[in-house]
Structure formats: structure tokens, C-alpha cells
Amino acid sequence: MAYTTHEIQRIESKWQAFWQKQKTFQAEADPSKKKFYCLEMFPYPSGRIHMGHVRNYTIADVVARFKMMQGYNVLHPIGYDAFGQPAENAAIKNSTDPGKWTYRCIEQMHADFIKMGFSYDWDREIATCDEQYYKWNQWIFIQMFKKGLAYKKASPVNWCPSCETTLANEEVIENKCWRCKNEVEQKDLEQWYLKITEYSEQLLQDLGTLKNWPLRVCAMQENWIGKSYGVEMYFKEVKTGETIPIFTTRPDTIFGATYVVLAPEHPLVERLVDGTSRETDVKVFIEKTKNLSKSLRMSGDQRKEGVFTGAYAVNPVNGEEVPIWIADYVLMEYGTGAIMAVPTHDQRDFLFAREHSLPMRIVIQDPQRPDLTVEKMTEAYVGPGKLVHSQRFDGLENEGAKHKIAEWMEGQKTGTITVHWRLRDWLISRQRYWGTPIPMIYCKTCGTVPVPDQDLPVVLPKNIQITGEGGSPLAQCKDFVEARCPKCGASARRETDTMATFFDSSWYYLRYCDAHNHDKIFDEDKARYWMPVDQYIGGIEHAILHLLYSRFFTKFLRDLGLLKIDEPFDRLLTQGMVLKDGEVMSKSRGNIVDPGSVIERYGADTLRLFILFAAPPEDQLEWNDGAIDGAWKFLSRIYNAAQKRHRPVKGDFDARNFDQDDQGLYRELHAAIRKVTSDFSEDLKFNTAIAQIMILMNRLEKFDPCGDEGKQALLNRAIETVILLLAPIVPHLCEELWQTMGFSPSVMKAKWPCFDEQALLQRTALVVVQVNGKVRAKVELPADAAEEVLRSLVLANEKIAGYVSGKEIRKFIVVPNRLISIVV
């Protein structure tokens, strides 16, 4: 038999059936066993799996299987992030039901996962669109509502006109909808929010505890949360006496503030200009900025436009009256929507001041240019220096002056030391059908009332006509909208918005711990046993969205008393993308390689091996048709070795009788165990682990047992080791060969091999000899010999003598068993 397509298919389906039947990967919480929770980001069920899934889930599968062989009690579940817009769009297009479409996709994906040989505990498979799942979305929402963490407010929101729904800040990428890439508009709506900002400080602080997360993910979250320390200062408008709070991180420049700028949307603007000669100009400008889309306003040359309001404000530190302007470069969403402008030390203010001939004053002296004047300035000076023109603070270094001025202003009650956050509350209302109904009822007398627990879930009605037009589909479903008030029983109206699907995925890893609990979101003891997730694997695109929301939910559920942990994911790996011809695989580019056709021809094992060998998991991976052939050849060689060269023997080998050949193979064998074990457990560098197994194979194939029983026993051991080390990567073939070699299945229950430190010790070492930094010879020398011995041996070497003789040896450096460096 050869490792042909036919044979591959026989082997793979045989073992897939075996695992299914034996429930090899079923997990049971058992506090007496060491647990390992291995998780991949669950897929959106869109049909057949693609190479991105294959890569993500193969990496996870190797970790899960490896930990299992190491004796851990492994939880490795899968499910489907099944609510969401693509199902709705597909339903509109094919005039079918989003539910039917989704469940069909789930079926296909499930089948594909089986074909890949993934080690899932199928008894825990979940789909977020199941009533028994989204019931708990609603339950969490109500708990949040009760704690004041879910609330409704009217506010300008991000609106995607093409998806006809609102979007969270995190879903807006460069002012475009993350899903359909259409330009996002602003709209005033009353919507549900989750108060994630309540956890800003913790979400930021605890990033420091995530030692096993990629730095860049933590950095991205830190930027997103965006904590900045500063002072809120109170300027007073001269005529009305109204207070204008402004936020600044640079209180050290307050004496250089020569004007104030409000955002065009600032509520004070109207009051300042109404009935004045500036009214028309200001209103024309406001209209103009409104009509400019946000991305246009922020793009291009960033020229700053604005108009004078005619009003003045008093600088609280020196009583100076400064003009109040409005300008497009001040945003209502950040800070207080008003700034003090210090053109000498802020480049944006500088450009604006030049454009509109506004006054400037230097208050920080550039130590390199003591003669610098406002007239000579070509750009704002943003470096450090001593304060000038700042009254009592003159002469202070500006860094230190920040605190001094802030404290002084607080004492004067002209300012407050504050912290500003970039993070906003999470807008979760969506005007779409295929999502979790928000479990709220509006009663004329009782107001907004949550649906009582016993009435959960609020079931998403089926057989809804979805046209994609005319607003929220649920609002048009009379039976759904009409309800009774849970408090007073009067007729009431149901909330018709559904939840953003990121709500669903913010806690699914907890549900896996106890997937079929009908009475509770999950059993606390089970969650305590399994959580946190030990290894989480998924795409970098979730660096902020899903990973931030999940951290928030974990902290909330902890505060409810359901969890004891602060963070859900201990180790995080973000896998790279799969490319073809240097570009991301995508339908529109037409460069998709379908995993199904690769499996059909080469088998899942070959695909798994290739995808792990081609690049380290975090890097991008370039698809290569030739290299996949190479992966298959390698498996073919293993197949042949196990089938033809593994023979039963009576005794075992004895290391004391080893000749040089035996010694070499034995050493390579243990080098492979060591390398593979560390690569699998630490950096998850599967490419180098596989390379090491290949080295062992190369050695093993050259090894000739010469009919000797001891040698044959050693060869057997080497082949068995290859099978064990490769089993997490290439599970079907290894199960088959494990059985062929006479062991009882499953190889997953076999013990992971241990390496023998002694085996790696060598009697002699090939030592490189350098003279004046250049490699001049390679000499076989006794291992761990004393310097004196080495010295005489090396100097006796003919080649070295040629370089050294007659010269004074100034240094003789020994790196044990590796290198000798001579300086003459």
C-alpha cells in the first residue's frame, strides 16, 4: 500500500468515525485533574470553511491535542456566532428565512470541521441564534439594566445608511461601516447603551496583567481606551457670564492662551451669536461644516477653517479677555467640545492663528533658540523648556509646571484636575431582525420595564417578511410589538431593536463551560474549574472589538458574583492571514484556494501539516501549491517507514552497547522530543517543530539495523517517537500507524514522550576555531575539556598553527563545546 489519495481517504474517514463514536474529545469538569481550556474564536456561519478558518482552527487543534497527550483534562469546544446581518442579506437575496439559511450554513461548517479532524467536544456545540443561548443574552442585559449599566439615551449616533442600522464606535473604521464599508452618517436617535466606561480604569489597568497577550493588542486597547490626565478650566464669557469649561492636557501653557475655540455643534454657540451681527456668518459656517462628511472634514490638508463669534471669554489665570471662535478642528465628541488655543505651542492652533491673524505669545522658551520670537516662528514649539510670561511660574521647567499650575488653579477654583477618556459607552441597539430582541417593555404608566426572568426568552418571531427596506422588521410585526406591562398589566409596547451581535460573542466562552444548563447562565463551579481560557486563538481584527467587550463582560459577571476571575483569556495568539500571490484570499480577487478540494486530493493531514510548516502562526502565510506536495511526500515517507521498517522485536535496546550510528540516532531522537515539546508549549512555533521532526526522519531513513535486534528496537523507538510527536499535527495518519505498529488506539491516550538529558550529552564536540575573529578551522575535541587541554590540542592543529605560529597569543577564549577564539 502507498499513501495515495484513496488510502488517505480511507484512513481519515475511519478515524473521524472512531473519534465520533468513542467521544474521544468529550470533556468533563473534574477538580482532581489539571485542566486546559483551549479556545478559538468561533466562526460566523457563512457556508463552507475557508483557509483562514483552517489555519486558525488547526493551530488550536494542535494545542488541544498536545495538551491532551500531556495528560491535561482538555476543554476544546466550538460553536457559531450565528446572528447577524449576512444571514439577513442572504435571506433577502434568496427570499428565504435567515434562520433556515443560518442553520444550513452551520450544518456545512460542522461537516467541514469533521473533515479537518478537529478535536471538538461536540456535546458542547452552541449557536448564538438558539433560543437557549440568546435567552441568556437577555438575562445579562436585564442584570445590567438593574445595575444601571444598560441605559437608553438620545444622542447623535453612527448610522450606516446601507445597513440601515446604528453602529458602535468600535464598528466605525475611518468613518466607514466595518461591514459594508459605506460612509457612516450622524443621526440623532434614542438608543440603548452599555456603560462600558464604568470599567475604563479596570480595563486599562488589567491590560498590565495580560503578560501572554501580543504587545500590539494591548497597545491598541490602551490607545482605544485613551486615558489622558489634564485640567478642566473654567473660562467665563464676558457678556452672559456663562462658564465655558475647556479640557487641556497642557495646563503649563495656559498663560499663552490667546483665544478660545468651540466646536461648531457646541450648545453655547447659538446663545452667543443670536441677534448679533455675527449671527449670519456663524450660522453659514455651521451649515457648511455639517454638510461636509466627517471623513472629508478630517481628511486631506487638514486646513483649519473657522469664524469669530463676536464674543469674548476671560482667561481665569490672568483676567485677559480673549476672542471666542468656532472652528472645524474642534470636535464636540472629545473633551468638553471647547479648547483654549495656544498657537505658540500647538501646531493646529498655530496654523489657525496664522490663517486668521490671531495673537500669539511664547510661554515656553526653546533652550536651543533663546532669541526665538513670535515673528520668527514657522511652526509651534512643542518641546520642553522653561516657562516665560507666566507670572509667578516663570523659570519653572514646563513638565513640573503642569502639576504646579493645575494644583494652583484647583486652589483658586478656576480649574479641576480631571481625567478624560477616549472610550465611549457601547451603543448596542440595532434596527435589524436577525439578532437577540432587547427584552424591554414600554408602559405608559410604569415606563421602561424589563421582561421578568420567567418570561425569558423573548423569542424572535419566525416567518417574518424581510425586505431590507422600511426600518426595523420587528416594529412591523404586530404580534411581537403588542405586549402587557409586567408591572401593571396594561397594554404596552415591546422594544423592537435587537442587540449588536458582539453582545452574543462577549460571553460565549462561559457558556461552553456548561452549555446546556436550562436554569442558569452557567454553573459557577464548572466555570470556576474551566476558566480562564488558557489559550485563545483568533484574528487580529478583533483586537479591540470582541476582546475589549469580552473583558468588560467578564468583569461585570465577576461583580455579579458569578465568576472569580478578572480576565477571561490568559494567553492570546493572533494568527496571520493566508495569502495567495501576495494578496489576501478573497472572492472578489478570485484567488481563493478551497480547503475542500485540497482535502479531497491530499487529505486533511497534509493540509494541516502544510499550513503549520509554511510560516510561524502569527505571520502572514503565502499559499504555495508546490509546497503542499512536499508536505504530502513527507507524510508518505512516514507512512512507508512505519509500515515497512517497524518490526516486532523481542528485547529492547541497551544504550551501553550503542555504536556511533546508534548514538547519533538516539541523540537526534531526544533532540526532537525536546524541541517539539518546547515549541508546542511555549511560542507555538510549529514550523520549527516540524523541521526538527524532519531532521529526525532524515536520520532515521539512513539508519540500517543490519538485522540486529537491539538496533531494530532503537529504530522502532525512533519511528514511534515520530508518530507521537506528529500526532497533534497529523492526527489521522498517526492514529492509523499507531495501530499498525501494534498499539491500541487512540494515540491521543498515549503518553507524550519525555526527553533524556543524558542522550544529548556528547563525548566529543565539533568546535569552531577562530583566529582574530575569522573562522579558520573546525576541530573535533573532547567535550567539557579543561582550557589547558584544549589549548594544546588546538595549537597542535596544522591549520591553526599556520595562523598562530611565531605570533604572540593575546587572548584565548573558550565557549564550551562550541567555539574557541584566539587573538594574536
Next chain:
RNA sequence: GCUGGAGUGGCGGAAUUGGUAUACGCGCUGGUCUCAAAAACCAGUGUCCUUACGGGCGCGUGGGUUCGACUCCCACCUCCAGCACCA
């Protein structure tokens, strides 16, 4: 602009953390087998000089530290990713 990361053969990528640069694989060249081809196996494969022995040069660029630098330090270039009129 800020943040994080990367630059090594024809290609994907290694390098025990300062110690033989290019492991492993792909590709390519030559050979064995064959009527022939494929497969398989064997050998070679950074670059320049040399018939050869051998030697020079080579990890984005330039400098530095060191007996020794892909690795550490300084300055710069290029590319990728994320954020961004954030006050």
C-alpha cells in the same frame, strides 16, 4: 504625527538569545534507474576571484561596543498594521 511590528539566498523561512549565518522545506542543476517520461533515490545549490588548493565579500543603510554582532547601542531608510485635527 503617535503606537506596535518587520527587513536574512531564486522563494517560504531558521539561527541554542552575543559564538560555524542561510537549519527545514520549496525551486533549480547534475546523476542513478528507464526505450523514454514520471515517480523514487543520490549529489550539488549565497556571491565574487581562482583550473584547483584556497581566499575576499555577504543578514535594509551608515557608524559604534566586542576576541566575536542577524542578535546589543546610536543615527537613518523602506515596508506592514492600528489609531489620529484627542486639545
